[in-house]
Amino acid sequence: MINHKRHKRLLKLLNEHQHASVQELTEWLSASAATVRRDIGWLAAKNQLTRTRGGAAKLQQKKRQFTLSSETFQNNIQNRAAEKRAIARHASSMCNDGETIIINGGTTTYMMVEFLVEKQLKILTNSFLMAERLLVSSDNEIILPGGKVYREQNVILSPFDNDITQHHYAAKMFMGVYGLSLLGLMEADPLLIQAEKRLISQTDELIVLVDSSKFARRAGLILCGLNRVSCVITDTGASDGAVQALEHEGVKVVTVAPEPLEQDSGSADFESSSEFPLAANDRF
Structure with a gap:
């Protein structure tokens, strides 16, 4: 042979x-x-x-590595689901029929789908899962940017500056982030920063959806300063110090009480935590 x-x-x-x-x-x-x-x-x-x-x-194959360093969508979707659902509901109530809005990929923003089904909106999103759900369950017009699909994070990202997002303007952008501090919105991956900065530049009003755990998280990259943020929607677990610090910077803060997912109502997995060590004058 x-x-x-x-x-x-x-x-x-x-x-x-x-x-x-x-x-x-x-x-x-x-x-x-x-x-x-x-x-x-x-x-x-x-x-x-x-x-x-x-x-x-x-030969044993090494575990597949993904380009994005951020945590996976699947891992995060059940984390603080009660808080995220309440935040998503309030965010959706801010959308008026006929508007063009931008929604970035993320677990909290994804939960807006349930409450957008009856709306009549033009939605630009880089979440292919959100786009799929809205296409089959609603009459909203859906726009997706071109780029590479990152399955684990459920987002579509383009490495190029001249993608489709530059041709669309939105009255509001709803976004989730890795962390939040007085320095601004924080992300953990440079590719996300690049894509999200383009989206932010195409809107007037930036509305940030973060559960209260995000106030304690830190990342090495700053997406934008608080001066670019119009409103933060969070849950009632956020400390008074964190809320007051944001309001001192001119950011409107809305706090909402957690609500369980219908199929998981009463589950201990979705219990919220209010243990945040910030005093009124602490930085976060």
């Missing part, structure tokens, strides 16, 4: 059996033990299999 065909056959056998001894491979390949050992050594050097004591094993 020609070398490359034998190598291909050897790898196929390991894929089927996960591992094999030299003796087994000599029988399956009808080759000598010396030939099999040379093949194992050559393929191991090419990082196509793992050499073991007395044989070889299928």
